[in-house]
Amino acid sequence: MTDAALQFAEDDKIGRVASVDTSRVAIDVTNSMLLTRIGIGQLVAIRGATEREYLISMTERVTRSVREELPDIEESGDDGALLTSVPTDLIQAVLIGTFRTVEGAKSNTFKRGADSFPQIDRDCFVIEGANLQRFMGILGAGFSPDERLKLGTFVADRTADAIASGDKFFQRHAAILGSTGSGKSWAVALILERAAKLKFPNIIVFDMHGEYAPLADKAAGGFAQRFRIAGPGDLEEPGNDVLFLPYWLLNRDEMLSMILDRSDQNAPNQASRFTLHVRSLKGRTLDAEGRETVKKTFTVDSPIPYDMRKLLSLLESDNTTKGIGKNGPVKGEWEDKLTRFLSRLEAKLDDRRYGFMFSPPEQSTAYNWLANQVLKLLNSDGGSGIKVIDFSEVPADVLPVVTGTLARLLYDVQFWMNATARTPVTLLCDEAHLYLPVRDDADAVQRQALGSFERIAKEGRKYGFSLLVVSQRPSDVSRTILSQCNNFLALRLTNETDQGVIKRLMPDSLAGLTSVLPLLDTGEALLLGDAVLLPTRIKLDIPKVAPDSATRDFWQEWGTRRPEADAIAAAIECLRSQSRA
Numbered sequence: 285m286t287d288a289a290l291q292f293a294e295d296d297k298i299g300r301v302a303s304v305d306t307s308r309v310a311i312d313v314t315n316s317m318l319l320t321r322i323g324i325g326q327l328v329a330i331r332g333a334t335e336r337e338y339l340i341s342m343t344e345r346v347t348r349s350v351r352e353e354l355p356d357i358e359e360s361g362d363d364g365a366l367l368t369s370v371p372t373d374l375i376q377a378v379l380i381g382t383f384r385t386v387e388g389a390k391s392n393t394f395k396r397g398a399d400s401f402p403q404i405d406r407d408c409f410v411i412e413g414a415n416l417q418r419f420m421g422i423l424g425a426g427f428s429p430d431e432r433l434k435l436g437t438f439v440a441d442r443t444a445d446a447i448a449s450g451d452k453f454f455q456r457h458a459a460i461l462g463s464t465g466s467g468k469s470w471a472v473a474l475i476l477e478r479a480a481k482l483k484f485p486n487i488i489v490f491d492m493h494g495e496y497a498p499l500a501d502k503a504a505g506g507f508a509q510r511f512r513i514a515g516p517g518d519l520e521e522p523g524n525d526v527l528f529l530p531y532w533l534l535n536r537d538e539m540l541s542m543i544l545d546r547s548d549q550n551a552p553n554q555a556s557r558f559t560l561h562v563r564s565l566k567g568r569t570l571d572a573e574g575r576e577t578v579k580k581t582f583t584v585d586s587p588i589p590y591d592m593r594k595l596l597s598l599l600e601s602d603n604t605t606k607g608i609g610k611n612g613p614v615k616g617e618w619e620d621k622l623t624r625f626l627s628r629l630e631a632k633l634d635d636r637r638y639g640f641m642f643s644p645p646e647q648s649t650a651y652n653w654l655a656n657q658v659l660k661l662l663n664s665d666g667g668s669g670i671k672v673i674d675f676s677e678v679p680a681d682v683l684p685v686v687t688g689t690l691a692r693l694l695y696d697v698q699f700w701m702n703a704t705a706r707t708p709v710t711l712l713c714d715e716a717h718l719y720l721p722v723r724d725d726a727d728a729v730q731r732q733a734l735g736s737f738e739r740i741a742k743e744g745r746k747y748g749f750s751l752l753v754v755s756q757r758p759s760d761v762s763r764t765i766l767s768q769c770n771n772f773l774a775l776r777l778t779n780e781t782d783q784g785v786i787k788r789l790m791p792d793s794l795a796g797l798t799s800v801l802p803l804l805d806t807g808e809a810l811l812l813g814d815a816v817l818l819p820t821r822i823k824l825d826i827p828k829v830a831p832d833s834a835t836r837d838f839w840q841e842w843g844t845r846r847p848e849a850d851a852i853a854a855a856i857e858c859l860r861s862q863s864r865a
Contacts, residue, residue: 288385289392289418290329290338292409298322298375301330301406309341311408313373318410322346324800325440325821327411327419328377330402336385339398340411341377342819344797348373375408380818383419394422394817420444423817433478433815435773436824439808446811446822450478453771453815454710455745459753461786462775467807467824468754469495469833471773472712475752476670477827480507485669486707487752488661488694490687492715494676495833505829508670511660513686514640515677517863527657527673528644529689531592535585536562538685541728543628554625557618561598565590573651587693589649592633592642599626637679637862641686658697662709677864681729684719688733695740698749708748711740716753717760725760734762741768758785771813776804 298319302312309330313319322343329338349372379398387393411419420438424447433450437443462468472489476499479485489496489508500510512518514526522528531539536559544551544558566588570579582588602618603626633642647653661671678686691711698709713720719733726734737751741764744750753769755761759781766789777783787798790812797810797819804810804821812819858864 289422290383290385290409290411290415292329292415296409296412296415298328298408298410299373300408301402301404302374304401304404308344308376308378309402311375311377313375316371316373319346319348319373319375321412322375322410325797327416327440328375329383329409329411331406331408332382332402333400337399338383338409339379339400339402340381340383340394340818341379342797343375343377344799345376346374347376383422392418392422394419394426396817416441417443423447423820426817433475434825435474435478435811436822439821439823442823446816446820448771448811448815450815453813454708454750454752455748456770456814457741457745457751457753457765457768458771458773458813458815459755459758459766459769460773460775461753461755461758461777461782462809463778463782464756465806465835466756466775466777466804467809468756468775469831470807470827471775471809471824472496472714472754473499473827473829473831474825476508476712477829480670482669484664484707486662486664487670487710487712489670489672489712490690490714491672491674492676492683492718493833494674495831496672496714497674498832499670499829500672501829507668507829508672509668510672510674512674513678514644515863516636516639517861519636519639519643522645527660528640528648529686530589530644530648531641532566532589533587533654533693534641534685534689535692538689538732541732542682542685543625543632545624545628546728548624550621550624553618553621557599557602557622558595558625559584561595562590565594565598569651575651587654589651589653591649596626596629596633599629638682640678641682658693661694662697664707677862680718684726684730684733687713687719688736691733691740692736695736695744695747695749698747706748708750710750710752712752712754713737714754716755716765717757720753720762720765721760722762723764734764738762738764741765758782769813771815772810774798774801774810774812775808776806777801 298315299311299313301309303310311328324343326343328341328343330341332339351372381394381396382399383394385392420441421444424432424445427447427449431449431451433448433453434445435448436446438446460468460471473496476487476489479487497510498504498506499508500506511525511527514522514528518526540555540558544555548554563584566582566586567579569588569590570582599622603620603622605616605619606613607616608614632638675683675686694709698706719730720737721730723731723734740749741751751765753761753765758766766785772786772789774786777786783798783801786801790798800821801810807824809822809824810819811822
């Protein structure tokens with residue numbers, strides 16, 4: 285028979301249950317010496333209904349008050365009774381789970397939630413030392429070997445590995461949140477490193493600053509594939525790692541959000557003619573390709589190539605064509621109503637910063653081009669399933685549309701794929717606050733991206749498509765998206781508003797844990813959610829391949845390193861050419 289993981293002696297007894305509510309318990313401390321070792325987050329075992337059961341709780345408040353009492357008559361002496369100070373020690377703890385020494389054929393099991401409420405005067409024991417080591421070992425032992433995701437070690441016991449369920453962590457959306465410099469990028473790199481060891485992982489990283497480029501450096505132990513959204517310098521001779529998002533991939537609303545001025549009195553006319561001509565041009569493409577079946581059911585939003593020059597020609601014709609009246613030419617129905625729309629569209633076409641969208645290579649107009657491009661991002665042959673997409677050269681004003689379009693496209697492919705052929709896909713959204721803002725603060729362009737990501741957050745689980753949201757400002761990230769996340773890796777957060785977001789997303793019984801967020805060391809995190817049996821504070825492992833996000837040593841570099849004139853001059857030329865080459 286297996287020995288019980290929790291074996292308590294009389295010295296481990298801290299006190300007795302004094303009061304109970306639905307989620308918390310107050311403990312009357314009888315061992316004042318042991319109280320001095322108790323800290324916030326300490327685990328306490330409360331004897332359950334049987335000798336084989338303990339209710340596990342986590343301390344959230346430790347108090348000592350002093351009252352004055354008269355001594356016993358025997359102790360007062362001839363000089364009379366003097367008041368004596370008597371300490372009253374209390375611990376408030378939140379119930380988090382149930383431990384059983386034996387449960388059916390199993391031994392030493394732990395489950396979330398309390399099956400019963402503690403009874404008054406039940407003995408309470410501090411879990412520390414060998415008991416803590418054995419208990420922490422149980423937390424990860426319940427996961428099957430192919431499900432285990434090792435993130436680090438427990439702060440309470442550095443000898444015990446912090447194991448999460450990789451399945452539950454990804455399948456129900458997750459968020460990595462922390463102030464700048466708290467270790468978010470290292471946490472992301474660690475999770476990607478763990479996933480890369482699987483045979484066919486499929487994680488697509490939206491890298492806003494190019495900081496995950498080292499993960500694709502095979503010479504330095506990298507494991508990922510890296511792609512870049514095309515910059516102005518990639519339009520003539522794009523490399524194999526360059527991605528284009530041609531204008532015809534955008535649906536009607538995404539395209540109009542960039543070009544249409546809703547305040548223009550002719551905006552409805554402009555949107556109407558644009559929609560009509562785009563659908564007509566896509567129909568022509570289907571005719572030329574002989575896709576009669578597709579033409580019966582396609583819509584204006586279907587990703588079908590068409591020629592932008594022909595669209596401009598049709599719109600220009602509408603804008604200049606005269607009408608025919610009884611006495612000769614009259615002002616046409618659409619004449620001069622599309623002028624501003626055409627000028628805005630032509631401005632986008634002429635701006636090389638938008639070349640990845642409006643000046644794609646000629647081959648991107650081929651009907652089969654899209655399938656080949658999506659295969660690059662959804663393929664996971666030979667373990668190369670971690671894909672890093674660098675968005676650093678995308679103009680900030682269209683970043684939401686670009687990320688939203690790509691996310692929507694990948695999700696739509698997963699949605700329409702045969703259910704038996706689907707493999708899970710995760711989008712890792714770095715710096716999510718840049719393109720997934722709170723809806724009330726979003727402009728027309730940002731709302732288009734929000735619609736795509738919020739749809740994924742609400743429905744993606746059914747189709748094997750999940751989000752891993754990373755941000756340093758959770759208060760600036762869409763509440764709809766964060767509310768759909770069931771797992772959180774919360775690193776140091778010093779801003780009170782950001783802490784409040786985490787607190788609102790947690791069950792009321794665990795909200796007190798957020799008090800430690802500003803006190804976490806770099807690389808420490810609170811791991812909360814369905815992926816772990818016990819909400820706990822962990823020390824993250826250091827990834828073997830570090831991202832390019834290290835904090836610079838300002839003071840030391842100011843004392844040792846002179847700015848390079850040639851580098852500054854080269855940077856000016858890169859600024860002028862809008863290319864880092």
